[in-house]
Amino acid sequence: STVKIGLIPADGIGREVIPAARTVLESLSDGPKFEFVNLDAGFEYFQKTGTALPQETLDVLKNECNGALFGAVSSPSHKVAGYSSPIVALRKKLDLYANVRPVASVKSPAFPDQRELDMLIIRENTECLYIKSERQEVDPETGLKVAWADRKITEYASKRAGTMAFNMALTRQKLREQKPLEKRFWKQNPRVTIVHKSNVMSVTDGLWRETVRAVKEQNPDKYGGVDMEEQLVDSMVYRMFREPEAFDVVVAPNLYGDIISDGAAALVGSLGVVPSANVGDDFVVGEPVHGSAPDIAGKGIANPIAAIRSAGLLLEHLGHTQQALKMYDAVDAVLAEGKILTPDLGGKSTTTDVVNAVLKNL
Amino acid sequence: STVKIGLIPADGIGREVIPAARTVLESLSDGPKFEFVNLDAGFEYFQKTGTALPQETLDVLKNECNGALFGAVSSPSHKVAGYSSPIVALRKKLDLYANVRPVASVKSPAFPDQRELDMLIIRENTECLYIKSERQEVDPETGLKVAWADRKITEYASKRAGTMAFNMALTRQKLREQKPLEKRFWKQNPRVTIVHKSNVMSVTDGLWRETVRAVKEQNPDKYGGVDMEEQLVDSMVYRMFREPEAFDVVVAPNLYGDIISDGAAALVGSLGVVPSANVGDDFVVGEPVHGSAPDIAGKGIANPIAAIRSAGLLLEHLGHTQQALKMYDAVDAVLAEGKILTPDLGGKSTTTDVVNAVLKNL
Numbered sequence A, B: 001s002t003v004k005i006g007l008i009p010a011d012g013i014g015r016e017v018i019p020a021a022r023t024v025l026e027s028l029s030d031g032p033k034f035e036f037v038n039l040d041a042g043f044e045y046f047q048k049t050g051t052a053l054p055q056e057t058l059d060v061l062k063n064e065c066n067g068a069l070f071g072a073v074s075s076p077s078h079k080v081a082g083y084s085s086p087i088v089a090l091r092k093k094l095d096l097y098a099n100v101r102p103v104a105s106v107k108s109p110a111f112p113d114q115r116e117l118d119m120l121i122i123r124e125n126t127e128c129l130y131i132k133s134e135r136q137e138v139d140p141e142t143g144l145k146v147a148w149a150d151r152k153i154t155e156y157a158s159k160r161a162g163t164m165a166f167n168m169a170l171t172r173q174k175l176r177e178q179k180p181l182e183k184r185f186w187k188q189n190p191r192v193t194i195v196h197k198s199n200v201m202s203v204t205d206g207l208w209r210e211t212v213r214a215v216k217e218q219n220p221d222k223y224g225g226v227d228m229e230e231q232l233v234d235s236m237v238y239r240m241f242r243e244p245e246a247f248d249v250v251v252a253p254n255l256y257g258d259i260i261s262d263g264a265a266a267l268v269g270s271l272g273v274v275p276s277a278n279v280g281d282d283f284v285v286g287e288p289v290h291g292s293a294p295d296i297a298g299k300g301i302a303n304p305i306a307a308i309r310s311a312g313l314l315l316e317h318l319g320h321t322q323q324a325l326k327m328y329d330a331v332d333a334v335l336a337e338g339k340i341l342t343p344d345l346g347g348k349s350t351t352t353d354v355v356n357a358v359l360k361n362l
């Protein structure tokens, strides 16, 4: 069967790493047959056309594609009238309710003092402050501006994200069991850590917390073997840096998930290696966690690893797990060897060098 | 002149570290004359009386005290009807609009691989999601719960926090100039880093960003020598862990400031060493950043350094800078020696041992 993938490089280094990921997908020998279609979006596209996410891109994704790869989007530093982040819109319009972000260290001579960790962050992807319901008024007494944003947390979305977290904890356990014990990083029960700040937001984060807890509590047969713990978001960031090896699956509301995943990326050497998948019931969009990196765009030195791993995640969530594992292993082999690395990892190699090294290990 | 200080140990190790800080204050030979008054608040107090922050505590603080020291408060893991965090309430009721959190590494044989950093986080302390304006409803179509929280950002509060940040950048520069060049950590222009997420919250974080920028832009004579830069909150956490040495003063809305300061604490070895001061125009409350640590409460091994440094910050913001510097130096000497350390720093000493070591260096 053919898998049709929409490619949305968007801005900056997105234009370099998405073609790199495509090359790797095309080189999978026993994978599905791929078809690709290039699609527009991004801040530069907005500057040319007045639209950041054209309707045509959405239509082609919905009507023709099985999944997509999104590159990166430039954020204007000033508010630009009419502009709104296309990736945030895409997540909402395609109902991609969970942002799945694995962050794992790879032993490599290139990072001798790297912390050992292997966590999977599940970030709720459709609500929280990301609903962008904001307004500004002027205080009539003082003449000063007052701005408001709505934070929305629903039982519906919290349950979907929580269910994804517990399911992924079981999936990871199954994959680990295929490895000899000494090669497994995580040797304990699968574990889900729920992040919140219900000591301050007792209603919204209270609802989040209760709903995610209920996923396990109401399904003891299915999830009884998965441990459940909680962390306030501030201590989560603290503990993640003190003992990152203590986390398996971490599930968080949208904004906390955004912050935590960047923090976790710092622990594995570079944002340039951390992938994500925006997952819904009907669609998946792979997306490197890094930004558009205007400072290095066009130089051919962007790290393609996050994008290649994101293509792997895309395959995994489309049901092609074995092909995804092959891609991960090839990337890990390149990192473990530690010779072909882009500058963000302290090396001197180019995007193309890294792609070639991955292909050699495929 | 007498300085009267309200002591509010509150919960857990707050009851051990606040008396420790008091002992150090009382031992300052050429400081002001101190008077102390013990005041109630906390979750345990709530469990006994139904009130987390009694009116009497507020009255005594307002009518009799020059400042206060707050210990730590336990957070119930479930929502408890009628309970609301007393420290959040105190900040609002006394209009303590800036939470000043210095995080600096001290070279010590005890932490051979510690990162070098010396940053000061200014956290807006009265609004953002901390206004606790929340509600829950039931979606009539699905019967599922939907919760909302209001995030409030005002020009008024943003300007006060921003002004504090630029003023502290100048104050730090002045203090550094008293040191020989080779002993100064930060050798560049003073710098203020503004944290926000205006690529998503263009109205609320947009107002925050513009207002803090305007503090410098409208006062070129005063702040022209202070560099200004911006970081999105997710990349702030990433960069803080990749290059913590790149930050001088960091100013952030309430929730981001909460998260960032815990993250920074992880870089200097322990939350047990990071102090804060809740600063308003008329009042200051020193407060260690750590929590009530129920697991070690009552054992006599809580690290008193954050509380002692918070007492120093209290003095500094009451105008007794020289006494504050003496306290900081004494604490730094104990850390630099690296022999008398509590278990959170890998040592075996008690709270009292550390207090005695600080007194010896005073």
Ligand SMILES: CC(C)[C@H](C(=O)O)[C@@H](O)C(=O)O
Residues within 6 Å of the ligand: A073, A075, A085, A087, A088, A258, A289, B199, B200, B234
């Ligand atoms: C670009 C931005 C809107 C986005 C987000 O905050 O979700 C990015 O930081 C991410 O993590 O994917």
Ligand SMILES: CC(C)[C@H](C(=O)O)[C@@H](O)C(=O)O
Residues within 6 Å of the ligand: A199, A200, A234, B073, B075, B085, B087, B088, B258, B289
């Ligand atoms: C206890 C809690 C309400 C508090 C906060 O979030 O402000 C604490 O984390 C802090 O940083 O002082």
